[in-house]
Amino acid sequence: MPAYSLAQLAQQFDLDIHGDPEHQVSGLATLSAAGPSDLGFLANAAYARQLGDCRAGALILTSNMVERWSGNALVTPNPYATWARIAGLMKPRTAAATGIHESAWVDPDAVVDPTAAIGPQCSIAAGCRIGAGAEVGPGCVIEPGAILGDQSRLVGRVFIGENVQIGERVLIHPGAVIGADGFGLALDKGHWLKVPQMGSVRIGNDCEIGANTTIDRGAIEDTVLDEDVRLDNQVQVAHNVHIGAHTAIAGCVGIAGSTRIGRYCMIAGACGIGGHLTICDQVIVTAMSTVLDSIEEPGEYGSGIPARPHARWKRILVRLGQLDDWSRRLRRIENK
Amino acid sequence: MPAYSLAQLAQQFDLDIHGDPEHQVSGLATLSAAGPSDLGFLANAAYARQLGDCRAGALILTSNMVERWSGNALVTPNPYATWARIAGLMKPRTAAATGIHESAWVDPDAVVDPTAAIGPQCSIAAGCRIGAGAEVGPGCVIEPGAILGDQSRLVGRVFIGENVQIGERVLIHPGAVIGADGFGLALDKGHWLKVPQMGSVRIGNDCEIGANTTIDRGAIEDTVLDEDVRLDNQVQVAHNVHIGAHTAIAGCVGIAGSTRIGRYCMIAGACGIGGHLTICDQVIVTAMSTVLDSIEEPGEYGSGIPARPHARWKRILVRLGQLDDWSRRLRRIENK
Amino acid sequence: MPAYSLAQLAQQFDLDIHGDPEHQVSGLATLSAAGPSDLGFLANAAYARQLGDCRAGALILTSNMVERWSGNALVTPNPYATWARIAGLMKPRTAAATGIHESAWVDPDAVVDPTAAIGPQCSIAAGCRIGAGAEVGPGCVIEPGAILGDQSRLVGRVFIGENVQIGERVLIHPGAVIGADGFGLALDKGHWLKVPQMGSVRIGNDCEIGANTTIDRGAIEDTVLDEDVRLDNQVQVAHNVHIGAHTAIAGCVGIAGSTRIGRYCMIAGACGIGGHLTICDQVIVTAMSTVLDSIEEPGEYGSGIPARPHARWKRILVRLGQLDDWSRRLRRIENK
Secondary structure, three states: OEEEEEHHHHHHOOEEOOOOOHHHHHHEOOOOOOOEEEEEEOOOOOHHHHHHHOOEEEEEOOOOHHHOOOOEEEEEEOOHHHHHHHHHHHHHHHOOOOOOOOOOOOOOOOOEOOOEEOOOOOOEEOOEEEEEOEEEEEEEEOOOEEEEEEOEEOOOOOOEEEEEEEOOOOEEEEEEEEEOOOOOEEEEEEEEEEEEOOEEEOOOOOOOEEOOOOOOOOOOOEEEEOOOOOOOOOOEEEOOOOOOOOOEOOOEEEEOOOEEEEEOOOOHHHHOEOOOOEEOOOOOEEOEEEEOOEEEOOOEEEOOOOEHHHHHHHHHHHHHHHHHHHHHHHHHHOOO | OOOHHHHHHHHHHEEEEEEEOOOOOOOEEOOOOOOEEEEEOOHHHHHHHHHHOOOOOEEEEOOOHHHOOOOEEOOOOOOOHHHHHHEEEEOOOOOOOOOOOOOEEEEEOEOOOOOOOOOOOOEEEEOOOOOOOOOEEEEEEEEEEEEEEOOEEOOOOEEEEOEEEEEEEEEEOOOOOEEEEOOEEEOOOOOOEEOOOOOOOEEEEOOOOOOOOOOOOOOOOEEEOOOOEOOOOOOOEEEOOOOOOOOOOOOOOEEOOEEEEOOOOEOOOOOEEEEEEEOOOEEEOOOOEEEEOOOOOEEEEEEEOOOOOOOHHHHHHHHHHHHHHHHHHHHHHHHH | OOOOHHHHHHHHHHOOOEEEOOOOOEEEEEOOOOOOOOOEOOHHHHHHHOOOOOOOEEEEOHHHOOOOOOOOOOOOOOOHHHHHHHHHHHHOOOOOOOOOOOEEEEEOEEOOOOOOEEOOEEEEEEOOOOOOOEOOOOOEEEEEOOEEEOOOOOOOOOOOOOOOOOOOEEOOOOOEEEEEEEOOOOEEEEEEOOOOOOOOOOOOOOOOOOOEEEEEEEOOOOEEEEEOOOOOOOOEEOOOOOOOOEEEEEOOOOOOOOOEEOOOOOOOOOOOOOOOOOEEOOOEOOOOOEOOOOEOOOOOOOOOOOOOHHHHHHHHHHHHHHHHHHHHHHHHHHHH
């Protein structure tokens, strides 16, 4: 990594300096691993006790934390965002080589911008449009008529279904499947009849979609992610779901069909969200909760149960089964 | 889309007409989006209030609903199944081009029916048989000795393991992995020893398997899906599981090893089903439930907990921990 | 399969013989399916009642079980491990052909050992090293600088990210994604800012990783699996997680960021493990539990709730909502 003085970083990212502006950093490290030439950060006051042993050449801190740290610091109200920006500067990703790899297959009726990069073993079907600066990593499949916007990147082994529309600066991780059929079935004389899934998927600008996440195409209309939606790995988004801008959803969450999730929501890991619900803006759902009703008020919701020693948990389970009986006993006592 | 008169549709699908038989529809739309040239449907009486504002050229309805709708209608006891059939007619899928794509690799000892379509970047190993009219989409891998039945379709990037047998008219969505090893381990002097997984997977006719779903091969005998089993996305089926005909399983369900699930069961999203269980026919399991005991009676079962405002839920969690104590207090009171 | 006498097997695997040492077995089968030329095993006393009807030519049993079985037996303290070894002998896997398949693409700056096998449609980038005897199955993607150790095997369609290090004798099943970006986001003026994920993933020797499992790269340092860690299908391992040696994790488990799991732990299916926790050695977590606190004592923990008939479960849910009120009522009664 190249070296930067704190003065350079402070100027570029509009930060205050505490300590020696000429101190140079050439590495990025955690509080515990950082040495004199490394830059670190502290975003969460809960870890402030680690400042005592920290040997970092400089830290990104809030002004509140500076007094607890004797070394050099770059001071900002939002250390985590500043860290993200400086890390992007100091350790930039190498862009893939532009052009179409010799082992890729691109249909003659696909339009690939000359500044786009199509990696090895890809398959890009007729009618696709791949935007300027877009990267399609190794082993991706893009089906007929799909659109990948400018500067978007499919990391590798991503599947994009027919006519799916992906905005600009979207990042999709390996194994994601965008635009498989929704799960639509009609029972007809004892057999399941497949209901054609005629909608598509639209992904807004600046979204990120995690590894092995699946987003189904709509039954009639489209499944939609608005701009800046962030999905972690192994999230399942069923047909006709609409996710509002800036909502972030952690790993292993499943969202059933036709549910609308608002803007700036945060869904923690492994939650299940039922179908045909409306969840308003700024809702937080805690880990491993089950949302079965619409939510109309911003705030935090949950139903996850923390694990306990098994013997204690088994007794609670027994008590759960007795609650009905207890209800009657309690009433009987009160009536006396 | 081509246009059809209601008379044509009624004749082809054996429907009653309400209104103008010569009215033409050339599109398919939701109740709220449909215009005068569109056909819509209403399968769920809960949405009947939408009929008032609906501008559809015609709707598929039950006879009960017709009186609440002033426009044209195609009348049938099962509007959803009729919708599925008419959508299939009006918006048919374009079949892939038959033959083997130039970028695919097919082992000389594989047998591919001349009417089958093998897409770009596929790998088909020795001893495979690909049936008449079958489609293998881009990026699929089919390992030695596997069989794909007539008219079956692997949408793309599907993995089919060694000797897996897939019936006819089976549809498998991207990212699915059929026939990975089951999770068989023996602890031996402090190290895990892999137990060879010698069985395979057999998938019956007319099954559908969702995106990124995994079905492991059996340890000794086979993992089996009977005919017309429908699995949504990200379902995990462990080794030696047997799923009965016509059972439908929603997204993110996990089924542990050697469990037998009956016919016509419906498992809602994100349930966990334990291993070595027997679940009888016609069992419904509600969302995010944990099945840990065999089920011998048809009916509905569950253990999912709907989320509440977090503060309220935290109080309930505290109470759960007090139940043991309450039990004693209740008894003490009663003894007085 | 070739035939083996019990004497041969007993000598090779250091077993005692009960019955006829010259009896030959040429097949491997379950207790219920085994015939006179098959070898079976019984590892779990709970299935001992099946011995009565068993027609196997020989069984692998503990000395305790031998008296309940009138046929031939191979006697060992650990029948399951012995079964694993004998199955490996009698039904060995055919290794893939060494060399690079004509349809694979290998960057000239990758180093592939001449005894390694690179399958069809693979993509191996610059700077990769593929060890002696390693197998890279069809459709795998290995990104720049990644290392695959000797005798390791990627079954097919596996994604290995940049600079990921995989030890020796590691087995990774189809659809697994090792080294996608962790889910790191900083909210900055109402938009999410991606936090670069600069760490990598290190997988120790003898690990096994299931189909469609995802292991994210670390944010700054690496995500680490120590030796002999065993992950089933659809497990999600977030950035900076550390999993200790010999720990086994069943399907559909999600582990949030920066959590440390000890050695010899066993996590049952579909559990959720929160972030920034420390779980000590030899912890067992039962199915579909949520771990939200660090665990400092070995033992069994859980919070999964077994499903009940829906009507009964609904009543329990109602009671849960009343517990706060009950608490007051109970106290009021006691105060009288």
